[in-house]
Amino acid sequence: MDCLHLGNSPFCIYAIPLQWPGTAEKDMYHDHDNQVETIVKTLLQVGERVVEVSRDQVMTRIWERDGAPLGAFRSHYEGKKISEIRNDSTIAKCRELITEAFATGRNTYTEYVSHNNDIAAVLTLSLRVLACHPDKDYVFLVIDNISKGRENTLVEDRWKLALDASGHGVWDANMEEKTIFFSDKWEQLFGYGAKEITNFAQWSSKIHPDDVALAQKKMQDYIDGRSPGYYAEMRYLCKNGTYKWILSRGVVIERKKDGTPLRFIGTHVDISDRKRAELELRKAEEMFENSFHNSGSGKALIAPSGKWLQVNNVICELTGYTTGELMDIHYNDMTFPEDIGNDIPLIQKLLAKEIPSYTIEKRYVTKDRRVLSTVIIVTLVRDSDDQPKFFVCEVIDRTAQQRARDELKRKNQELETASANLLGRFNQLEELNHMIAHNLRGPARNIAFLSERSGIFPDEEALKMINEAGNSLLTNLDMMVEIARIKLDKEIQYDSCNLADIVARITSQLQGDIYQNSIKVIQKFPVSEISYPAIYLESILYNLISNAIKYRREDIEPTIQITTRTIDGKTQLSVKDNGLGIDLSKYSDKIFKLNQVFHQGHDSKGVGLFITKTQIESLGGTIEVKSKPNEGSEFIVTF
Numbered sequence: 126m127d128c129l130h131l132g133n134s135p136f137c138i139y140a141i142p143l144q145w146p147g148t149a150e151k152d153m154y155h156d157h158d159n160q161v162e163t164i165v166k167t168l169l170q171v172g173e174r175v176v177e178v179s180r181d182q183v184m185t186r187i188w189e190r191d192g193a194p195l196g197a198f199r200s201h202y203e204g205k206k207i208s209e210i211r212n213d214s215t216i217a218k219c220r221e222l223i224t225e226a227f228a229t230g231r232n233t234y235t236e237y238v239s240h241n242n243d244i245a246a247v248l249t250l251s252l253r254v255l256a257c258h259p260d261k262d263y264v265f266l267v268i269d270n271i272s273k274g275r276e277n278t279l280v281e282d283r284w285k286l287a288l289d290a291s292g293h294g295v296w297d298a299n300m301e302e303k304t305i306f307f308s309d310k311w312e313q314l315f316g317y318g319a320k321e322i323t324n325f326a327q328w329s330s331k332i333h334p335d336d337v338a339l340a341q342k343k344m345q346d347y348i349d350g351r352s353p354g355y356y357a358e359m360r361y362l363c364k365n366g367t368y369k370w371i372l373s374r375g376v377v378i379e380r381k382k383d384g385t386p387l388r389f390i391g392t393h394v395d396i397s398d399r400k401r402a403e404l405e406l407r408k409a410e411e412m413f414e415n416s417f418h419n420s421g422s423g424k425a426l427i428a429p430s431g432k433w434l435q436v437n438n439v440i441c442e443l444t445g446y447t448t449g450e451l452m453d454i455h456y457n458d459m460t461f462p463e464d465i466g467n468d469i470p471l472i473q474k475l476l477a478k479e480i481p482s483y484t485i486e487k488r489y490v491t492k493d494r495r496v497l498s499t500v501i502i503v504t505l506v507r508d509s510d511d512q513p514k515f516f517v518c519e520v521i522d523r524t525a526q527q528r529a530r531d532e533l534k535r536k537n538q539e540l541e542t543a544s545a546n547l548l549g550r551f552n553q554l555e556e557l558n559h560m561i562a563h564n565l566r567g568p569a570r571n572i573a574f575l576s577e578r579s580g581i582f583p584d585e586e587a588l589k590m591i592n593e594a595g596n597s598l599l600t601n602l603d604m605m606v607e608i609a610r611i612k613l614d615k616e617i618q619y620d621s622c623n624l625a626d627i628v629a630r631i632t633s634q635l636q637g638d639i640y641q642n643s644i645k646v647i648q649k650f651p652v653s654e655i656s657y658p659a660i661y662l663e664s665i666l667y668n669l670i671s672n673a674i675k676y677r678r679e680d681i682e683p684t685i686q687i688t689t690r691t692i693d694g695k696t697q698l699s700v701k702d703n704g705l706g707i708d709l710s711k712y713s714d715k716i717f718k719l720n721q722v723f724h725q726g727h728d729s730k731g732v733g734l735f736i737t738k739t740q741i742e743s744l745g746g747t748i749e750v751k752s753k754p755n756e757g758s759e760f761i762v763t764f
Contacts, residue, residue, distance in 0.1 A: 294315070339357065495641045655698075
């Protein structure tokens with residue numbers, strides 16, 4: 126019930142809510158201390174002393190009306206437990222009421238005759254325990270000194286005055302006569318003069334037409350016992366022709382023997398400001414909802430605990446999860462393992478109000494195990510107590526752009542290397558051209574001279590001279606070839622290559638395909654370091670590993686084994702898979718040729734293996750293949 130029902134007394138006060146049935150009441154008493162002070166201020170107008178009592182019956186705080194007798198009450202009892210007080214019969218009686226109030230959750234009341242030996246007087250005390258404290262673990266004890274025989278109507282008038290002083294308009298309805306009385310504060314609230322509204326018909330005519338049915342239903346539900354209290358929000362017509370939103374609350378305080386209500390009293394509270402704020406809030410929420418659900422990027426609300434609170438359709442489309450499925454998993458459950466926790470420092474700064482938002486690149490794993498490369502923009506929303514409420518995350522898919530960047534970077538590296546290599550080879554060939562011209566011109570001229578003047582020398586001597594010139598020419602050619610080979614090899618930059626590091630870089634570039642297809646990559650490097658041009662080695666491994674991924678089998682777990690070994694003093698590198706394989710009986714002479722494709726529908730142009738073989742052989746190495754259809758392939762590079 127939304128009022129202070131004073132036990133067995135025939136009157137009530139409606140200004141102070143006993144419970145907090147909804148947001149409206151919370152908004153009215155937002156600050157805890159302000160709530161207590163407001164309630165106590167009202168209670169002191171109807172009682173001389175107000176005591177705050179905890180559930181374990183400790184008198185935590187005491188307030189007294191100005192001029193109240195026994196001013197030392199606070200110093201004697203504040204902070205003490207009621208059970209510790211032995212010689213005060215009044216306090217002992219209060220203990221019974223407090224125990225009952227906490228046990229039943231209802232207000233308790235009694236009148237108690239106290240014999241005060243200190244002032245040689247008999248006091249009649251009004252003792253009320255009210256469960257109207259904002260904290261359910263506390264109640265208020267209201268003590269008042271009343272004269273024997275005082276009329277209840279006088280006491281009731283004091284309650285009404287207290288209500289009026291608190292700023293609420295009070296109404297008092299006679300249900301049998303259909304008449305109604307309004308306090309001065311009520312008349313000030315709506316602008317009407319005394320006696321302008323005196324009956325139910327006049328009262329009801331001022332209710333906004335759209336709110337009449339609801340107001341009548343709320344009242345009837347309470348009168349018929351279907352609702353524990355009367356509580357309704359409606360628009361009420363003021364004297365100046367405008368409408369005010371009011372909160373109307375009341376309680377039947379007198380009934381006939383058959384239960385028919387006789388007297389109904391309550392309050393009207395102006396809640397127009399709150400309603401305007403709620404309207405603005407609804408507009409803001411609608412704008413947010415439209416922006417949230419109609420955005421072209423993914424939008425999500427995530428609790429500080431990491432649970433998804435709300436997502437838009439784009440998030441579901443990107444991840445492959447339904448809204449219900451996302452609500453059942455943690456944010457980190459779909460974060461790419463290597464990226465979990467990489468934004469924790471930024472979150473801490475956001476929580477500490479050091480930054481208003483942050484942007485970071487992050488990868489996620491979809492329901493079908495694809496890897497999404499995204500950019501996320503995160504802001505924090507706080508509640509009315511300035512505590513973190515939820516994170517607003519905007520998720521922008523950058524998967525295609527990231528793949529394009531990786532591919533462009535790799536192609537640029539290959540192009541730069543090829544360009545430098547061609548320029549070097551051009552310079553080397555130009556130098557070799559001069560060497561060949563110098564070293565081969567002499568023997569070649571001798572042979573030509575002997576051929577043209579065959580009669581000058583005897584045949585046997587001429588043949589001997591031609592043979593000597595030919596041998597000299599062959600010797601010079603062999604020497605030139607050897608020099609060219611050594612010269613070309615020396616001009617290429619060799620590096621000390623760590624195979625594990627190079628494979629790590631390549632698998633990082635291909636991580637999306639590896640993770641999505643659950644590919645197992647096994648590495649064994651007894652020979653861990655190789656002296657070789659790094660750009661060549663990385664290109665060779667990239668082509669062989671990407672081919673193993675591309676031509677995998679879908680019906681088994683894909684596996685790629687990358688190993689090294691030493692055979693006859695030479696280092697060999699093996700890349701072996703369990704994929705589709707190649708029929709060597711048909712294609713053995715075409716495998717490393719340009720524009721040869723052996724499996725359709727895999728976006729292949731038949732260039733990779735040709736480039737790989739060219740690179741290997743340009744440095745004096747070899748490459749061979751072992752393969753069977755549906756059993757996989759093994760490419761062996763001998764350095």
